[in-house]
Each structure stands twice: as C-alpha cells, then as structure tokens.
Amino acid sequence: MRTLLDPESVARGLRRMAGEIVERHAGAPDLVLVAIRRGGIAVARALAAWLKELEQYQPPLGSVDITLYRDDASTALPNPRIGPSEIPCSLDGKHVLLVDDVLYTGRTVRAAIDAVMDYGRPRLIELAVLVDRNGRELPIGANYFLKAETVKTDERIDVFEDPSGGLSAVVQPKSAPRIPPGAPRHGGEST
Amino acid sequence: MTDDRIRHLLGIEDLSLRSAERLLDTAQAFLEVTRRPVRKVPALRGKTIINVFFEASTRTRTSFELAGKRLSADVVNIAGSSSSTSKGETLRDTVNTLDAMHADVIVVRHSASGAAHYVARHSRAGVVNAGDGMHEHPTQALLDAFTIRQSKGNDFRGMKVAICGDITHSRVARSNALLLRLLGADVALAGPRTLLPTAVESFGCRVYDRIEPALDGADVVMMLRIQRERLGAPLLPALREYARVFGLNSARLRLAKPDAVVMHPGPMNRGVEISEEVADGSHSLILNQVEAGVAVRMAVLYLAASEPGAPTDG
Numbered sequence: 001m002r003t004l005l006d007p008e009s010v011a012r013g014l015r016r017m018a019g020e021i022v023e024r025h026a027g028a029p030d031l032v033l034v035a036i037r038r039g040g041i042a043v044a045r046a047l048a049a050w051l052k053e054l055e056q057y058q059p060p061l062g063s064v065d066i067t068l069y070r071d072d073a074s075t076a077l078p079n080p081r082i083g084p085s086e087i088p089c090s091l092d093g094k095h096v097l098l099v100d101d102v103l104y105t106g107r108t109v110r111a112a113i114d115a116v117m118d119y120g121r122p123r124l125i126e127l128a129v130l131v132d133r134n135g136r137e138l139p140i141g142a143n144y145f146l147k148a149e150t151v152k153t154d155e156r157i158d159v160f161e162d163p164s165g166g167l168s169a170v171v172q173p174k175s176a177p178r179i180p181p182g183a184p185r186h187g188g189e190s191t
Numbered sequence: 192m193t194d195d196r197i198r199h200l201l202g203i204e205d206l207s208l209r210s211a212e213r214l215l216d217t218a219q220a221f222l223e224v225t226r227r228p229v230r231k232v233p234a235l236r237g238k239t240i241i242n243v244f245f246e247a248s249t250r251t252r253t254s255f256e257l258a259g260k261r262l263s264a265d266v267v268n269i270a271g272s273s274s275s276t277s278k279g280e281t282l283r284d285t286v287n288t289l290d291a292m293h294a295d296v297i298v299v300r301h302s303a304s305g306a307a308h309y310v311a312r313h314s315r316a317g318v319v320n321a322g323d324g325m326h327e328h329p330t331q332a333l334l335d336a337f338t339i340r341q342s343k344g345n346d347f348r349g350m351k352v353a354i355c356g357d358i359t360h361s362r363v364a365r366s367n368a369l370l371l372r373l374l375g376a377d378v379a380l381a382g383p384r385t386l387l388p389t390a391v392e393s394f395g396c397r398v399y400d401r402i403e404p405a406l407d408g409a410d411v412v413m414m415l416r417i418q419r420e421r422l423g424a425p426l427l428p429a430l431r432e433y434a435r436v437f438g439l440n441s442a443r444l445r446l447a448k449p450d451a452v453v454m455h456p457g458p459m460n461r462g463v464e465i466s467e468e469v470a471d472g473s474h475s476l477i478l479n480q481v482e483a484g485v486a487v488r489m490a491v492l493y494l495a496a497s498e499p500g501a502p503t504d505g
Contacts, residue, residue, distance in 0.1 A: 068234040084223060
C-alpha cells in the first residue's frame with residue numbers, strides 16, 4: 001500500500017482548488033456542486049467548505065447516483081443498489097461542478113453527465129477529482145485535480161475518510177480487500 | 192450474496208424480509224425519478240417488457256406500462272380480449288410465443304390462481320404477477336407498504352393495520368396481510384362472516400366479523416373494493432346494507448388513531464365501502480398510492496430485468 005495523498009495534502013490541495021474555481025467562475029454565484037455517489041460525497045463536502053471560507057457563500061451541494069445511467073446498467077450488476085440522487089435546485093443555466101474522488105475510465109463521469117442533463121440544461125459542466133489516474137476509455141478529462149498518477153493495471157486507487165473527516169488516497173493491488181483494518185471505507189475508483 | 196435477488200415476483204409468500212425491504216428501498220430511488228423534470232432513466236434500454244392482461248385492468252396495466260417506459264424499456268400490452276386466447280390458444284402457447292419474441296420480463300394478470308407461477312415455469316423471461324385469481328397481487332401490497340412507509344416511517348413493528356371488506360375473494364387482502372405480517376405490523380382483518388375465508392387464522396392476523404374492533408386504535412385503515420359480481424344472496428345481500436354495517440365513514444374513522452391514514456386499492460365504490468368525505472378527506476392516501484405504484488413497479492421491473500452476471504467492482 002503506497003500513499004498518494006495524506007489528509008494534510010488533500011486539505012491544502014482542495015483549498016488551492018477552491019481558489020482556482022472561484023477565479024474561473026467569477027466568484028461562485030451560478031455554481032452548483034454535484035457529487036458522484038458515493039466516492040464524491042466527502043470530497044464535495046470538503047470542497048464546499050473551502051469555497052464558503054473563500055467567498056462567504058456556500059454553493060448548493062447535491063449528489064447523483066449513476067447506477068441507472070451506467071452503460072452496462074442492466075447487464076453487469078446482478079445485485080444493483082441504487083442510492084438517492086439529490087439535486088437541490090434547477091440546473092438550468094448553472095455552472096455544474098461534478099465532483100468525484102478518482103477519475104479512471106471516464107465511464108462513470110459519462111453516466112453522471114447524462115444524469116445531470118435530466119435535471120435541466122446547465123450552462124456548463126466541469127469535473128473536479130482528487131486523483132486523475134491513467135486508463136481512460138472515453139474522451140473525458142478533469143478540469144481540476146490534485147494529483148495525476150500512473151498506476152499499473154493490476155493496481156487500484158482507494159480513497160479513505162478518517163474519523164475526523166480527513167481524506168487520503170492510497171494505491172494498492174487490485175486483489176487487496178476493499179476495507180483495510182482501521183480505515184472506514186469511503187470510496188475509490190469505480191470505472 | 193444472491194439470496195435477495197428478485198428474478199420473478201410471483202407472490203409475497205415467496206418473499207424474504209430482506210427482499211421485501213430491498214424492493215421498498217429501491218422504489219424510494221425510483222420515486223425520485225418520477226418527480227424529476229425528465230421522468231425517464233436509460234436503465235432498461237433495449238429490454239422488452241410484455242404486459243399480458245387476461246383480465247380487464249386499467250390502472251394496474253397503465254401503472255406497469257408507465258413504469259416500463261420510464262425505465263426506457265420497450266413495452267408491449269396484450270389485452271385478453273384481443274389476444275389469441277379468444278381463438279383457443281392455450282396459456283402455454285401464449286408463453287412460448289412471447290418467449291420466442293425474446294421478452295425480458297412478462298407481466299401477467301389472469302383470473303386463474305397460479306397462472307403467474309405457470310408462466311414462470313415455462314418461460315425464460317422474468318415474470319411479475321399482476322394479480323392471479325383469488326391468490327396474490329404482490330405489487331399492490333408492495334405499493335401499499337411503500338405508501339405507509341412514506342407517511343409513517345420504515346418501522347412497521349407495533350403498527351396497527353385494519354384491512355376491511357371482502358377478505359375471501361381479495362388477492363389484495365391476502366398479499367397485504369402476508370407482507371404487513373412479514374414487516375412486523377399487527378394486522379386486523381374485518382368483513383362479513385360470509386366473506387372471511389375458512390382458514391383465515393393461517394394469515395396470523397386478528398379476525399373480526401365487525402369493522403369497529405378492527406378500527407379501534409388503528410394507524411392504517413385499508414378498505415377493499417366490494418366486487419359487484421359477488422353481490423346477491425347468499426354471500427352479500429345488498430350494497431346499502433353493506434355500506435351501513437361495513438362502510439368507512441367519518442364517524443367510524445374516529446375509532447382509529449387521530450393521525451390514522453386511509454387507503455383503498457381502487458377503483459372505489461364511493462358511498463359503499465368508503466364514504467365520499469373519507470375518500471377525499473385529509474386522512475386519505477389514495478392518490479399517494481397511485482404515485483407509489485409507478486415507483487414500486489419500476490423497482491420490480493428493474494430488478495426482474497437485471498440479468499445475472501459477474502459482479503463488478505463497483
């Protein structure tokens with residue numbers, strides 16, 4: 001198990017990312033954060049907190065579950081569990097910032113874009129992730145990321161949330177158990 | 192971890208508590224879909240759902256049809272009168288034909304108890320029972336339980352539910368009694384003695400031949416439709432008599448808890464089993480049941496159409 005990002009570097013990185021977002025969106029009046037369930041939720045929450053600190057204003061924070069939008073929705077999941085999607089406002093004309101923990105194949109993001117479009121017609125959609133890893137299968141890229149990392153095909157990136165809310169990203173073999181002892185599982189790369 | 196898979200939904204009697212709760216949880220996610228600006232998800236794109244209704248039904252068929260379409264499946268309806276059965280085709284031949292059309296899910300309603308089981312045995316498709324004779328109507332029970340959850344919370348333990356009317360002939364009563372007992376509710380059945388089935392104790396419910404003791408302290412009151420074809424001696428003498436003794440009106444509803452909710456699977460006979468003011472009153476969840484019906488059927492169709500395959504790593 002190799003650590004990519006520890007809680008301090010994630011906190012520092014998200015603060016820098018929040019600054020970049022505010023700059024690019026002229027403050028944040030039209031911004032809506034949409035976390036991709038479930039890995040993106042803790043990241044989006046942390047990012048929203050930094051945005052609030054910078055702008056004295058917290059943009060609306062929602063989430064989408066992409067299970068029903070997967071390109072293998074009806075074949076690959078023998079036991080699908082669908083979480084709630086919560087979009088707090090109309091997305092018409094908004095700047096939607098999708099937030100996930102790891103960008104890998106791009107298929108999850110493709111599905112999330114489709115899901116977001118069903119809630120209105122955003123002015124634009126961007127993507128923020130903690131780790132941008134190699135292995136893209138679709139022409140999709142992250143607008144904001146803390147770290148770009150090349151890992152082997154038999155490795156996986158997991159993101160954990162410690163009890164105090166700190167996030168860390170580690171690389172481990174694909175065969176490793178999902179939940180290492182002592183670390184509550186929070187997310188990690190999906191597809 | 193496949194013990195709560197739902198391939199067929201033939202009756203509540205085959206359902207485990209885990210499967211039932213999983214269906215209700217999944218329906219929660221689909222309720223959100225039905226309230227969006229775009230009420231459609233691509234989950235069952237390329238799948239075919241065939242609704243075969245050998246018995247007339249407007250609301251159940253429409254609800255299944257809408258559910259399938261909101262999942263992006265191709266939905267075909269075959270009504271009893273227009274199907275080849277009127278030309279002498281057997282149920283077996285109908286099933287073989289639908290199978291050859293590569294139906295992924297067959298939704299079947301039939302006047303014979305056990306018809307859905309028969310279809311499931313002879314078909315490669317997932318089969319959903321939309322009502323078979325006097326046996327079961329599982330999606331109605333699930334949508335009723337879902338409606339109760341929305342209003343009273345997820346914990347059914349200790350909840351008092353009264354089911355009133357023609358218990359013998361009602362597949363709705365049977366499926367509801369089974370599901371509510373499975374979920375832990377305290378269920379009371381009430382109806383004229385002639386309309387209580389002989390082995391009614393096996394449902395594990397309190398049974399009354401008057402409506403008042405069933406209503407006493409109830410959290411939920413479910414009224415059943417009196418089917419006019421059952422009218423006349425010896426089972427049921429007259430509608431007015433029934434309304435007087437077993438109908439739910441405001442005065443009787445006061446026997447239930449102040450925050451009790453009233454349900455009816457529809458179509459209602461206003462002024463017979465339920466009075467106008469109760470049906471349209473503040474306790475009524477009758478239209479919530481209709482909305483819940485689409486969400487619950489989306490969950491059932493989605494799970495029935497999801498094929499077995501290798502587990503992915505999320």
